[in-house]
Amino acid sequence: MEHLSHKRKITIMMAIIMAMFFSAINQTIVSTAMPRIIAVLSGMEYYSWVITIYMLTSTLATVLVGKLSDIYGRKPFILAGIVIFMIGAFLTGFSKDIFQLIIYRGIQGVGAGIIMASVFTAVGDLFSPRERGKWTGVMMAVFGFSSVIGPTLGGWLVDNFAWKWLFWIFLPLGFVAFFMILFLFPKVETNKSEKIDYVGSLFLSLTIIGILLGFSWAGTKYDWGSWQILSLFAGALLSLVIFIFVEWKAKSPVLPLHLFRNDIVTISNVIGFLMNAGMMGALIYLPFFVQGVEGISPTYSGYVTMPMSIAMVIMSTVIGRQISKTGKYKKYAILGLPIMIAGMLIMAFMNSVWLAVAAMIVFGIGLGVGMPVFSLTVQNAVKPNELGVATASSQLFRNLGGTIGIAVMGTIMQSSLVRNMEKEAASAEGFNFENIDPALAKQLEMFHNPEMLLDQPKLAELQSTLPADVQPIISQLIETLRDALSASLTTVFLAGTALVVIALLLSFFLREIPLRTSNAMPEKEKEKEQDVAFKNPANA
Structure with missing residues (x-):
């Protein structure tokens, strides 16, 4: 064009x-x-x-x-x-x-x-x-x-x-x-x-899926050393090897x-x-x-x-x-x-x-x-x-x-x-709920979830429903969440x-x-490109 x-x-x-x-x-x-x-x-x-x-x-x-x-x-x-x-x-x-x-x-x-x-x-x-x-x-x-x-x-x-x-x-x-x-x-x-190249497309897709799922689930859904993650990475490696072999032969x-x-x-x-x-x-x-x-x-x-x-x-x-x-x-x-x-x-x-x-x-x-x-x-x-x-x-x-x-x-x-939350809980600023009414303590435990910080209207609504005498504790809990x-x-x-x-x-x-300055490659560049290219047996 x-x-x-x-x-x-x-x-x-x-x-x-x-x-x-x-x-x-x-x-x-x-x-x-x-x-x-x-x-x-x-x-x-x-x-x-x-x-x-x-x-x-x-x-x-x-x-x-x-x-x-x-x-x-x-x-x-x-x-x-x-x-x-x-x-x-x-x-x-x-x-x-x-x-x-x-x-x-x-x-x-x-x-x-x-x-x-x-x-x-x-x-x-x-x-x-x-x-x-x-x-x-x-x-x-x-x-x-x-x-x-x-x-x-x-x-x-x-x-x-x-x-x-x-x-x-x-x-x-x-x-x-x-x-x-x-x-x-x-x-x-x-x-x-x-x-x-249907076969190459299949194994390239399997390689990508295995790599991405492995990295996505490792450390969150499964441990890095779990059999699920190791299996995904092993499957991705095997698919990659097959893919390279297929591409080497493909026309x-x-x-x-x-x-x-x-x-x-x-x-x-x-x-x-x-x-x-x-x-x-x-x-x-x-x-x-x-x-x-x-x-x-x-x-x-x-x-x-x-x-x-x-x-x-x-x-x-x-x-x-x-x-x-x-x-x-x-x-x-x-x-x-x-x-x-x-x-x-x-x-x-x-x-x-x-x-x-x-x-x-x-x-x-x-x-x-x-x-x-x-x-x-x-x-x-x-x-x-x-x-x-x-x-x-x-x-x-x-x-x-x-x-x-x-x-x-x-x-x-x-x-x-998780590490920072545990550190905050173990610090001197941690809160003891043993002497607080169990129902109120259960409500306060909700403020240990960092997810609450992402919905400010809901956080404000929950905070407004709690008694005035615990508001300072809530403010400290929220500040602890933010620090973590x-x-x-x-x-x-x-x-x-x-x-x-x-x-x-x-x-x-x-x-x-x-x-x-043109889409056509100069002859010198063509020669360089051929020099660095793999020699594909299928095209020989």
Whole structure:
């Protein structure tokens, strides 16, 4: 599609941006509202699973659609992704308990994975690597804009309306996006002669599922050394070995192994994995600090995260244009990652809402500077007919990083919270309920549950029903809960910081090749690509 007129490309980009915005806004709108939803449906122990299942299904959809879109084109998959996402959003609003919420969010994840895999690859079809810098910045800005209005709108909606409207309010936008893609996106020639790698897809899926379930359940549902967790990891390892063998022989592999002999692809994907593991694992728990520790309502919680999104929108747009102008990208990775680290360190030691805002600004600047780089590096380093699968590999590693990061940080959060609660109970400030009326003591024990801090109206209502003479005790209990939660969050944020530090160290080893001005690879690059590729016996 690179040969299309500039006007035609802009028209197609409008349709792509609409589809992406529909998917993105439905993700960001629930961020500040999720603690309240969990409190209403109950099941804080499954909180990370609501996020994990979304990431799991979107990850599977992303990597499987990458190769299929190289064969059948991007358009049918963008349309299918929108429809599946809309069905998932509609059903989510009818969730009666935490388990239904998890299932329906999983359906949404499938749609989101298909959309994201297709739209980013479509940009690669339309523009040369040099031009993609600008458009990648625009796409990041679109996601950033949804991050600006989403959390605030989500907080306001959950404070003033039934939470189901979070998932229904933008459904009309889905219809608009669907018909824009249907009528504006051009038909392209497909390569239906290629065979679908069903066996490779199966074992790749089994590998991903085993890894993600193992990390999600380890330390929470089961002990790390339990037979269930060890079996999952063993099954994932076995599936991986079979997958590698299958891909080595496949004529049209779902994830070509030779991609990972390209050092640019490998290092970029590992950095993307670490960045998302640290970023998602830490940021998903920021509302716990704002709402749980500081007692801010979901509406105002959205205002706290808004500066990050604004900073990211501005910086990603500026940096995207600079990358397109100069064709250079490595310096922005090396500059952006330290700024992200600084923002996460502020999160680890913040003790007020204003410090949380400062952390969001710094982190957003770093995210806007560094994040656009690593998709461009991967797309620039592969042949045009591998754009879909290469982009999918990049998003696969990012999604894996985000999902594993959330799961591991959730384990860290839960174990640290239990440890801090036990420490508080054993301290001199612990409370003895032996001399208190048993019925009243039972009510006071409810204030040992940190989940109560996430539903401020319910907490205030319960507190108002208790006698005035025990109000000082209740205030101390709540303060103890907040101290324990705050200490646990510090541990989570520091763990996330450590992962981004490793990503920074790896970025110094990223080889930089100038961004091409055409989708066609120069002969020298073709020769280099062939030199580093695996020799696939099936293609010999």
